Amino acid sequence: MNPDTPVDVLDCLGQRCPLPVIALAKRLPSAPVGAVVRVLADDPAAAVDIPAWCRMRAQQYVGAVSVDGSPAFDVRRLS
Amino acid sequence: MRGAYFDAATAAPLHPAAREALLGALDDGWADPGKLYTQARRARMLLDAARATIAQVLGVRPDELSFTSSGSTAAHAAVLGGLAGRRRAGATLVRSAIEHSAVLHAGERHARDGGAEAEVPVDLLGRVDLDAWTRAVTAPGVALAALISASHEVGTVQPVAAAAAACRSAGVPLYVDAAQSLGRTPVPEGWSLLTGSARKWGGPPGVGLLVVRKGTRWVSPYPADDRESGRFPGAPDLPAILAAAASLHAVHQTAAQETKRLSALVDHVRATVAATVPDVEIVGDPADRLPHIVTFSCLYVDGEALLTALDRRGFAVSSGSACTSSTLRPSHVLAAMGVLTHGNIRLSLHRDTTADQVERFLAELPGIVASLRAEVGM
Numbered sequence: 001m002n003p004d005t006p007v008d009v010l011d012c013l014g015q016r017c018p019l020p021v022i023a024l025a026k027r028l029p030s031a032p033v034g035a036v037v038r039v040l041a042d043d044p045a046a047a048v049d050i051p052a053w054c055r056m057r058a059q060q061y062v063g064a065v066s067v068d069g070s071p072a073f074d075v076r077r078l079s
Numbered sequence: 080m081r082g083a084y085f086d087a088a089t090a091a092p093l094h095p096a097a098r099e100a101l102l103g104a105l106d107d108g109w110a111d112p113g114k115l116y117t118q119a120r121r122a123r124m125l126l127d128a129a130r131a132t133i134a135q136v137l138g139v140r141p142d143e144l145s146f147t148s149s150g151s152t153a154a155h156a157a158v159l160g161g162l163a164g165r166r167r168a169g170a171t172l173v174r175s176a177i178e179h180s181a182v183l184h185a186g187e188r189h190a191r192d193g194g195a196e197a198e199v200p201v202d203l204l205g206r207v208d209l210d211a212w213t214r215a216v217t218a219p220g221v222a223l224a225a226l227i228s229a230s231h232e233v234g235t236v237q238p239v240a241a242a243a244a245a246c247r248s249a250g251v252p253l254y255v256d257a258a259q260s261l262g263r264t265p266v267p268e269g270w271s272l273l274t275g276s277a278r279k280w281g282g283p284p285g286v287g288l289l290v291v292r293k294g295t296r297w298v299s300p301y302p303a304d305d306r307e308s309g310r311f312p313g314a315p316d317l318p319a320i321l322a323a324a325a326s327l328h329a330v331h332q333t334a335a336q337e338t339k340r341l342s343a344l345v346d347h348v349r350a351t352v353a354a355t356v357p358d359v360e361i362v363g364d365p366a367d368r369l370p371h372i373v374t375f376s377c378l379y380v381d382g383e384a385l386l387t388a389l390d391r392r393g394f395a396v397s398s399g400s401a402c403t404s405s406t407l408r409p410s411h412v413l414a415a416m417g418v419l420t421h422g423n424i425r426l427s428l429h430r431d432t433t434a435d436q437v438e439r440f441l442a443e444l445p446g447i448v449a450s451l452r453a454e455v456g457m
Contacts, residue, residue, distance in 0.1 A: 016381075017402060026457075044409060053419065
């Protein structure tokens with residue numbers, strides 16, 4: 001399996017800050033180290049806050065993609 | 080009083096010198112300074128004195144200084160007038176990514192009217208990228224460059240001298256928005272246009288400063304009006320201007336001590352918040368910053384909920400979080416820095432701020448943040 005393929009997709013569309021980041025913080029620790037979790041989030045703050053969360057928590061921000069026209073953000077668990 | 084007002088970066092409480100001048104001027108300074116009768120000559124004399132006082136504090140000539148109706152209108156006039164004056168040289172406005180929204184909106188107007196904009200990024204501490212700045216101002220067709228003296232949201236002081244040197248080499252005039260630093264820190268050098276706002280230093284709202292240095296090409300963006308040397312239309316609010324001048328003179332006298340006192344309080348806030356609130360990001364440069372501003376973001380906390388909880392305890396603060404803005408977009412300053420935008424709080428201190436008020440805030444904050452996090456299961 002491609003290591004960049006998400007093991008889980010969190011649908012946070014329509015949720016406002018900081019809910020998408022909270023969903024990510026709750027889910028990522030139960031993903032295997034090295035796995036990617038994808039967050040679907042259309043709140044404008046998510047594009048800044050998800051990379052910032054990764055920096056603060058020493059996790060890897062893989063990047064932003066578009067899924068069916070919605071913004072999505074991929075994060076890899078490093079520790 | 081349990082709480083405290085910590086939003087001087089929006090509007091500082093009226094300085095006693097401003098109050099005194101304002102009340103006096105309501106009796107004595109209401110006539111139109113442009114007329115020729117006795118009351119008008121008295122008003123003209125008072126206006127000239129206010130202009131001379133402020134010009135002296137800024138280190139500029141009185142005829143370079145015009146009064147506008149706010150800091151925002153001064154910024155609009157600086158940007159649009161600076162661009163209009165250099166129309167033959169080019170159509171590009173170079174600006175940092177962290178300018179005040181008044182500068183951003185003036186730039187948007189310019190772009191809608193067929194002009195161009197070049198945005199220069201900042202680093203994680205909120206300092207403009209000087210290499211990118213130099214490349215941007217050196218590019219062909221640049222009419223004007225705009226750089227804030229220090230960030231109004233995170234306090235980081237900008238390298239104005241180096242940015243000005245790059246502009247000088249490129250032959251591009253520099254506009255500096257000095258709203259947050261006037262009356263607190265020395266006026267930077269090397270600019271052609273400078274603006275300020277009286278309510279940031281303890282003057283009344285409704286007074287902006289526009290300084291156009293001799294030799295700067297500037298063309299009014301407004302319909303013709305002979306007031307304020309043709310730079311800003313409408314009858315000036317003379318009582319408010321007199322109050323602005325009296326308060327700037329007063330804060331200038333004590334600026335060095337106040338800078339030291341407030342800067343020590345900000346250091347204390349930075350250290351204590353970092354030690355007592357888990358998962359917090361304190362943003363902006365820890366050392367090369369304005370004396371009175373401290374900004375931090377709390378993970379997993381809704382900025383509006385935090386602001387409201389603090390207000391309930393009497394603490395007035397500002398926030399750059401999206402949920403606290405009318406557009407529901409996060410602060411463009413925090414976004415440009417790449418720092419956390421939710422759970423964001425800005426404290427900005429002033430002459431009435433006491434160490435006791437700061438201690439009470441610091442004592443209450445950890446519990447407030449913990450209970451907001453508990454509500455969302457964090």
